[in-house]
Amino acid sequence: xxxxxxxxxxxxxxxxxxxxxxxxxxxxxxxxxxxxxxxxxxxxxxxxxxxxxxxxxxxxxxxxxxxxxxxxxxxxxxxxxxxxxxxxxxxxxxxxxxxxxxxxxxxxxxxxxxxxxxxxxxxxxxxxxxxxxxxxxxxxxxxxxxxxxxxxxxxxxxxxxxxxxxxxxxxxxxxxxxxxxxxxxxxxxxxxxxxxxxxxxxxxxxxxxxxxxxxxxxxxxxxxxxxxxxxxxxxxxxxxxxxxxxxxxxxxxxxxxxxxxxxxxxxxxxxxxxxxxxxxxxxxxxxxxxxxxxxxxxxxxxxxxxxxxxxxxxxxxxxxxxxxxxxx
Amino acid sequence: xxxxxxxxxxxxxxxxxxxxxxxxxxxxxxxxxxxxxxxxxxxxxxxxxxxxxxxxxxxxxxxxxxxxxxxxxxxxxxxxxxxxxxxxxxxxxxxxxxxxxxxxxxxxxxxxxxxxxxxxxxxxxxxxxxxxxxxxxxxxxxxxxxxxxxxxxxxxxxxxxxxxxxxxxxxxxxxxxxxxxxxxxxxxxxxxxxxxxxxxxxxxxxxxxxxxxxxxxxxxxxxxxxxxxxxxxxxxxxxxxxxxxxxxxxxxxxxxxxxxxxxxxxxxxxxxxxxxxxxxxxxxxxxxxxxxxxxxxxxxxxxxxxxxxxxxxxxxxxxxxxxxxxxxxxxxxxxxxxxxxxxxxxxxxxxxxxxxxxxxxxxxxxxxxxxxxxxxxxxxxxxxxxxxxxxxxxxxxxxxxxxxxxxxxxxxxxxxxxxxxxxxxxxxxxxxxxxxxxxxxxxxxxxxxxxxxxxxxxxxxxxxxxxxxxxxxxxxxxxxxxxxxxxxxxxxxxxxxxxxxxxxxxxxxxxxxxxxxxxxxxxxxxxxxxxxxxxxxxxxxxxxxxxxxxxxxxxxxxxxxxxxxxxxxxxxxx
Numbered sequence: 001x002x003x004x005x006x007x008x009x010x011x012x013x014x015x016x017x018x019x020x021x022x023x024x025x026x027x028x029x030x031x032x033x034x035x036x037x038x039x040x041x042x043x044x045x046x047x048x049x050x051x052x053x054x055x056x057x058x059x060x061x062x063x064x065x066x067x068x069x070x071x072x073x074x075x076x077x078x079x080x081x082x083x084x085x086x087x088x089x090x091x092x093x094x095x096x097x098x099x100x101x102x103x104x105x106x107x108x109x110x111x112x113x114x115x116x117x118x119x120x121x122x123x124x125x126x127x128x129x130x131x132x133x134x135x136x137x138x139x140x141x142x143x144x145x146x147x148x149x150x151x152x153x154x155x156x157x158x159x160x161x162x163x164x165x166x167x168x169x170x171x172x173x174x175x176x177x178x179x180x181x182x183x184x185x186x187x188x189x190x191x192x193x194x195x196x197x198x199x200x201x202x203x204x205x206x207x208x209x210x211x212x213x214x215x216x217x218x219x220x221x222x223x224x225x226x227x228x229x230x231x232x233x234x235x236x237x238x239x240x241x242x243x244x245x246x247x248x249x250x251x252x253x254x255x256x257x258x259x260x261x262x263x264x265x266x267x268x269x270x271x272x273x274x275x276x277x278x279x280x281x282x283x284x285x286x287x288x289x290x291x292x293x294x295x296x297x298x299x300x301x302x303x304x305x306x307x308x309x310x311x312x313x314x315x316x317x318x319x320x321x322x323x324x325x326x327x328x
Numbered sequence: 329x330x331x332x333x334x335x336x337x338x339x340x341x342x343x344x345x346x347x348x349x350x351x352x353x354x355x356x357x358x359x360x361x362x363x364x365x366x367x368x369x370x371x372x373x374x375x376x377x378x379x380x381x382x383x384x385x386x387x388x389x390x391x392x393x394x395x396x397x398x399x400x401x402x403x404x405x406x407x408x409x410x411x412x413x414x415x416x417x418x419x420x421x422x423x424x425x426x427x428x429x430x431x432x433x434x435x436x437x438x439x440x441x442x443x444x445x446x447x448x449x450x451x452x453x454x455x456x457x458x459x460x461x462x463x464x465x466x467x468x469x470x471x472x473x474x475x476x477x478x479x480x481x482x483x484x485x486x487x488x489x490x491x492x493x494x495x496x497x498x499x500x501x502x503x504x505x506x507x508x509x510x511x512x513x514x515x516x517x518x519x520x521x522x523x524x525x526x527x528x529x530x531x532x533x534x535x536x537x538x539x540x541x542x543x544x545x546x547x548x549x550x551x552x553x554x555x556x557x558x559x560x561x562x563x564x565x566x567x568x569x570x571x572x573x574x575x576x577x578x579x580x581x582x583x584x585x586x587x588x589x590x591x592x593x594x595x596x597x598x599x600x601x602x603x604x605x606x607x608x609x610x611x612x613x614x615x616x617x618x619x620x621x622x623x624x625x626x627x628x629x630x631x632x633x634x635x636x637x638x639x640x641x642x643x644x645x646x647x648x649x650x651x652x653x654x655x656x657x658x659x660x661x662x663x664x665x666x667x668x669x670x671x672x673x674x675x676x677x678x679x680x681x682x683x684x685x686x687x688x689x690x691x692x693x694x695x696x697x698x699x700x701x702x703x704x705x706x707x708x709x710x711x712x713x714x715x716x717x718x719x720x721x722x723x724x725x726x727x728x729x730x731x732x733x734x735x736x737x738x739x740x741x742x743x744x745x746x747x748x749x750x751x752x753x754x755x756x757x758x759x760x761x762x763x764x765x766x767x768x769x770x771x772x773x774x775x776x777x778x779x780x781x782x783x784x785x786x787x788x789x790x791x792x793x794x795x796x797x798x799x800x801x802x803x804x805x806x807x808x809x810x811x812x813x814x815x816x817x818x819x820x821x822x823x824x825x826x827x828x829x830x831x832x833x834x835x836x837x838x839x840x841x842x843x844x845x846x847x848x849x850x851x852x853x854x855x856x857x858x859x860x861x862x863x864x865x866x867x868x869x870x871x872x873x874x875x876x877x878x879x880x881x882x883x884x885x886x887x888x889x890x891x892x893x894x895x896x897x898x899x900x901x902x
Binding site for chain 2: 070183
């Protein structure tokens, strides 16, 4: 489908403004369309869906350049140019939440990838099928638990009075006095990353496991015969085997770099860690939507979309240069 | 192959057609007018209406949006009491409750689609409905309705919209005083109050010393460490830390400002107290408690559930919180564990030199929102007639007392009373649900009925009957009839309460107020948890410096203006 479209396009370009040729191209196009009509029709609902839900809403970006008031509507609201963006970038708090968002999502990205790949490799190396299935099932169950529940689990287990972590550390003599984990800002990002890994590692590893199962077993046998130990086999066969998937996932995830999550931070935040816990979404909610500053909220959204596109495209270009797989 | 393709094409065409139809009808058809047209001849409705005095009301059905979250979704008209109300008024209500807890979203979709029910109880979203032009002015329709005029008479003018002068709603909040309890203050476990001989504590240092002394003597309760002092602080409940300095100065609860008073409207000026000496001294006291290990260590990091769990355990000695934060199940839990004496009693503490506290505010009606008629209602006159009938003694007795002989009895002196059995029944949530005894949000009277009886909440005998043995013992110890008598008589307020003044969306005042809130959330806990005096002072200075940058003057100016407007318009200033 992709290939044929580009062919049509290039033919179009070559034909220039010559009428006869244009007509001919158009005819070829219709002919091809006729041949592929089943495919085109099957695509139509999805294209329509994307148009309606992803493209048409973009016109709401107009609000970012207005002082939008709901009762005046988009047509009646005053245009203010880039004022919303200036407000945003002059607000120290926005810079702060931008930093927090970037920090938390980068940490989540790095550790999320490493932990999922590590777990997948460990599971892949397991010989005992039953034990493997058991570990896999247990490790991906937390994925289905909602953040509200996870946040409460985290807060309770880190509680200084009766939390399990403090009790274990006290019993082992590692600490002398229970620690107010949730109250120390320096610990917060670590708690976010750790709880994220706990919740998502099993689920994220599934895709790597399936990629590993696609690796030709003969490669392992050949390597064994050549005297490669277990670690060597992982390094030279398993990892290269899943690299294409890793690079595609990484590119796709880089587009979400300004989405560090929302519920997680909102639910785990408290007055003591607010300066490191607030992310863009919370800022948009508190200083935008709940104050009726829809334009400011939209401006933040526009900014985030643009950053996402830039990240996505540059990661893709980088992957192209490095010769790995890419998505566009 | 060819055939397969055709089948596929057909399938896809059908799919697209289905999608297209779905889009086309995406706009749901306007709600069909339920029930019969109200202008239909009532005689045709009921041809055997014999007694002309017993006018049979026109039968009609109205839809109602109940914009308050957390309510039991009870279809009142299907309950026993509700059916009787329908009989008297001719009105059946179809109530839509907020599902999923987000009234703002539901109100937003309603406004965007223009698809309104007949009656709207907008609650927190009330002003959005007015701004969207979704509500009908009712002042002309209620002008000749005797029941509404009688019960709302004095406060109807307060309902007027500040810009247009129109009346859009009837408030349910009538400001009847709570005689049974004092809902606010610094609480102390009841057995400690008893052991101290029922003192009336007003000095804040004395209060904290009582706690110090108690915890020193009783470091543990039921095997767990005693918690000297705590308060709820999760999320929006943070005001339980920020409000006390205002109360300690002898001001009523006006949210984040305190209001000066005088003889003319211009004397009413709002100012913030976040940086006041009272705030600093209060935080310093909490800091001392913290360093002595008496303050709940998790006070700023726990969820509200964890706080509730502590309060329900009997371990807590003292706390500050409004009663509704913990009055329900936590206190029930203590009773169930036979720890009724570990429940709490409130003291109204004051700073040195302050003579009179105003923890218990004046009983003023809250004029913020209420029952409104939407522009989509086909029969606004009929709805007003419903409220008029609803305000009759007959219906008011039904919703407040119930059915004579069943829910209450009439004594030989003509006064209403309930037997203990009847009271117990009403305390059962399941009974409330099925029988329809809770009509909160509907217009309600607080004045006596024609026969001299009052609603139960204002009938002293009923109020006293709600007290349990422990409470009766405490009343005896203090030598009073109701707990309300322990607080000084509330001072009337010509502006109501400032906390119900809504800040306009996106205004400098709102922005400043949000910034102030954020600053307090950041600095206050750090002061409370400061390791020493120097750290405390540094944090306080940083807070005061940052506070100057919040634009708080915008907030104060807006509040001052709004309050002076109320004082002028309401005319309650003597």
